[in-house]
Amino acid sequence: MEKKNGKRKIYMVIMRGLMGILFIMSYVLVKGIPNITWDLLSTTPSYIDGSIGILPDILNTIYIIIAALAIVIPLGAGAAVYLTEYAGNKKIVSVIEYAAETLSGIPSIIYGLVGMLFFCQFLNMQTSLLAGALTLVIMNLPTVMRTTQESLKTVPQSYREGAFGLGAGKWRMIRTVVLPGCIDGIITGCILSVGRILGESAALLFTAGVAHALNGFFEGLNSSGATLTVALYFYAKERGEFGVAFAIAAILMVLTLLVNLLAMLVGESFKRRRNT
Amino acid sequence: MITVKDLCLWYGNTQALHHINMDIPEKAITALIGPSGCGKSTFLKTLNRMNDLIPGIRITGEVCYNEKNIFSPDVDVNMLRKEIGMVFQKPNPFPMSIYDNIAYGPRTHGITSRVKLDDIVERSLRDAAIWDEVKDRLRKNALGLSGGQQQRLCIARALAVSPDVLLMDEPTSALDPISTSKIEELAISLKEKYTIIIVTHNMQQAVRISDKVAFFLLGEMIEYNDAETIFSMPSDKRTEDYITGRFG
Numbered sequence: 001m002e003k004k005n006g007k008r009k010i011y012m013v014i015m016r017g018l019m020g021i022l023f024i025m026s027y028v029l030v031k032g033i034p035n036i037t038w039d040l041l042s043t044t045p046s047y048i049d050g051s052i053g054i055l056p057d058i059l060n061t062i063y064i065i066i067a068a069l070a071i072v073i074p075l076g077a078g079a080a081v082y083l084t085e086y087a088g089n090k091k092i093v094s095v096i097e098y099a100a101e102t103l104s105g106i107p108s109i110i111y112g113l114v115g116m117l118f119f120c121q122f123l124n125m126q127t128s129l130l131a132g133a134l135t136l137v138i139m140n141l142p143t144v145m146r147t148t149q150e151s152l153k154t155v156p157q158s159y160r161e162g163a164f165g166l167g168a169g170k171w172r173m174i175r176t177v178v179l180p181g182c183i184d185g186i187i188t189g190c191i192l193s194v195g196r197i198l199g200e201s202a203a204l205l206f207t208a209g210v211a212h213a214l215n216g217f218f219e220g221l222n223s224s225g226a227t228l229t230v231a232l233y234f235y236a237k238e239r240g241e242f243g244v245a246f247a248i249a250a251i252l253m254v255l256t257l258l259v260n261l262l263a264m265l266v267g268e269s270f271k272r273r274r275n276t
Numbered sequence: 277m278i279t280v281k282d283l284c285l286w287y288g289n290t291q292a293l294h295h296i297n298m299d300i301p302e303k304a305i306t307a308l309i310g311p312s313g314c315g316k317s318t319f320l321k322t323l324n325r326m327n328d329l330i331p332g333i334r335i336t337g338e339v340c341y342n343e344k345n346i347f348s349p350d351v352d353v354n355m356l357r358k359e360i361g362m363v364f365q366k367p368n369p370f371p372m373s374i375y376d377n378i379a380y381g382p383r384t385h386g387i388t389s390r391v392k393l394d395d396i397v398e399r400s401l402r403d404a405a406i407w408d409e410v411k412d413r414l415r416k417n418a419l420g421l422s423g424g425q426q427q428r429l430c431i432a433r434a435l436a437v438s439p440d441v442l443l444m445d446e447p448t449s450a451l452d453p454i455s456t457s458k459i460e461e462l463a464i465s466l467k468e469k470y471t472i473i474i475v476t477h478n479m480q481q482a483v484r485i486s487d488k489v490a491f492f493l494l495g496e497m498i499e500y501n502d503a504e505t506i507f508s509m510p511s512d513k514r515t516e517d518y519i520t521g522r523f524g
Contacts, residue, residue: 088331158368162430165326166381166437167358176380177370 025253032250035243044214052235052244056212060129060225063217064208065197067133068140069190075137076144077179077186083145084152085174097149100142111139112206120207130221132208136197143196144189151185152178184270191263198255201229210234228252277302277471278323278441283337285318287330292318294496296337300488305463305472307482307503310492311523316475317365319492320443323473324360325353341441358385361439365446367426369418369433374401374410377418377429381437396436403469404432405462424455431462435470442466444474448481460485479519483507491515 043053087093115135116127125131155178163173209224212231226234228248236245278300285293293315300306308316321327323339325346338345346356358381369377378397387393397414401407406428410421418429427447434442444463448456463472463485476482482489483503490500491512499506499515510516517523 156368158364158366159370161326161329161364162368162370162433163380163384164329165324165357165362165364166384166433167354167356168380168384169354172384181371 028246028249028253032246032248032253035247036250040244040247045212052241054228054231054244054248056214057226057228057231057248059214060208060220061198061227061229063215063220063225064129064133064136064204064227065194066217067130067221068136068197069193071133072137072140072144072193073186073190076141076189077148079141080145080148080152081174081178084149085170085178097146100145103138104142104146107202108139108200109202109206111135112203114138115203116206127207127209127224128222129208129225132204132227133221135203135207136193136200139200139203140189140193140196143192144186147185147189147192148182149185151182151188155181184267187266187270188263191259191266195256195259195263197227198252198259199229200227201233204230205233277342278473279338279340281338281340283319283322283335283339285315285322285327285336286334288332292495293322296497298490298497298500300471300473302471303467303469304487305467305474305485306488306490307486308473308475308490308492309477309479309482309518311518312477314492315495316490316492317445320445320473320475321362323441323443324357324362326357326362328353358437359439360441360443361434361437363427363431363434363442363444363447366450367423367430369421369426369429371417371419373415374418374421374429375414377433378436381433385437400432400436401429403435403466404428405458405465406432422455424451424458427451427455427459428462431459431466435466439470441471441473444472446475446477449477456481479521491518493518 039051040053041058042055043051044056045052045054083093083096112135115131115138119125119131119134120127123131125134159177159181160173163177168176204227208227208230210226210230211224212226213223215223215225229252232245232248232252235241235248278298280296280298280300283293283296284291296319308320310316318327322335323341323346327333327335335347339347341356341360344351370380372380375397378400379393382393382396387396398407398411401410406425409425410429418426421429427450431442431447448459451459460481463474466472467487474486486503488500489503489506491498491506491510491514493514499510499512501511506515507519510519
């Protein structure tokens with residue numbers, strides 16, 4: 001009897017949690033979706049007309065994701081390959097792994113502060129999407145590195161031996177046998193990073209700024225620009241435009257759902273491919 | 277062809293091989309037998325320096341292949357492993373197509389011509405007696421083959437770089453009897469062109485296929501002679517005890 005009661009209590013707690021999540025999601029969607037209009041998505045904001053458009057913010061988000069991934073993936077995957085395949089000193093490897101673990105738990109505003117002092121001021125990049133992207137690179141490096149490393153460890157030793165036995169050098173072995181075997185880990189790290197970049201605001205407020213000018217890719221990297229998340233903060237806090245804020249929130253939520261779904265599908269398809 | 281002189285090997289502080297001396301003849305099958313942990317696999321892997329991959333390993337003595345010590349610093353390990361190929365205990369095809377598995381070695385050594393590769397793939401698969409079974413599905417993933425087929429594929433893959441010597445580390449221990457006998461027949465047909473050194477746990481296998489037999493015990497080579505001599509009148513008591521099944 002008592003056991004049954006305990007079970008019911010746990011069930012209730014879980015249900016309440018789920019209800020909370022569902023409530024937040026539907027609240028945001030209900031408040032946000034009516035505010036999403038074609039004009040909002042396709043124009044730039046104008047103080048003269050008093051109109052608001054989030055096209056620059058959408059583009060800035062895409063630019064910063066591309067720039068950050070272009071740097072963090074080779075860097076993170078490269079670091080993982082080095083640590084698992086080359087590094088001889090296992091003590092240093094475990095120190096680095098521990099540091100990466102810790103790094104991924106630091107509040108993002110600290111990354112923002114460091115990014116601002118180092119990239120924007122010390123390296124003189126000013127507040128720009130590039131400085132923001134570089135800050136995001138540091139933030140996401142541990143994630144990409146760890147997921148790649150984990151999947152490197154699942155590549156069987158016998159593949160490596162097979163390649164060496166045929167006279168392949170180390171780099172060729174890694175390129176042809178190891179990396180294709182861990183591509184799923186790299187992609188998982190990549191998708192997780194996209195999710196984090198979409199949701200990041202604190203670090204970017206410091207480093208990428210809040211401008212809403214419409215720019216091309218390279219022009220954009222050199223100038224200040226708000227991503228969707230930062231724009232949400234800006235419109236809600238500085239302008240009191242809660243309709244726009246909720247519209248952005250709804251867009252972000254749908255995007256996050258899609259990214260997570262994609263991550264799941266990719267993981268599944270790789271699992272299936274490995275099993276056949 | 278391969279001459280081993282006073283070879284000793286340590287894993288850290290544990291000595292795994294003690295002063296091995298051996299002359300391995302060309303175009304014949306040499307079997308290495310002995311109980312588990314006697315050092316026969318370690319010895320085999322020393323011959324193409326696959327042991328280099330193990331941290332904390334130390335080797336003294338010489339292994340001369342074509343009159344040249346394979347441990348001398350000017351030896352290109354990758355070229356050595358091309359000439360002394362290896363087949364492993366568990367079949368380990370790469371997770372790629374059958375064609376790409378066979379072409380892996382030649383591509384590694386710089387062959388890119390489509391025509392040449394096609395030719396090498398067919399010849400290697402024929403030599404490994406698996407061509408008829410896979411010729412219609414060369415583009416299919418090699419992991420879809422049965423264990424015995426996978427092992428013959430691995431032999432074909434090793435043959436594709438045209439080695440002189442083939443090291444086989446218990447190539448049939450993970451296979452069923454029918455696949456085992458196919459691999460044994462294959463080994464016998466391959467010795468016309470290649471020098472084969474095979475580690476085996478299976479005494480009957482050694483009797484069936486080998487020309488020379490070396491008996492290892494606790495890291496020492498106890499006896500090395502023609503297969504007939506070893507199995508009919510071994511000169512050492514320990515060899516006799518082992519081949520008559522008194523221990524092992």
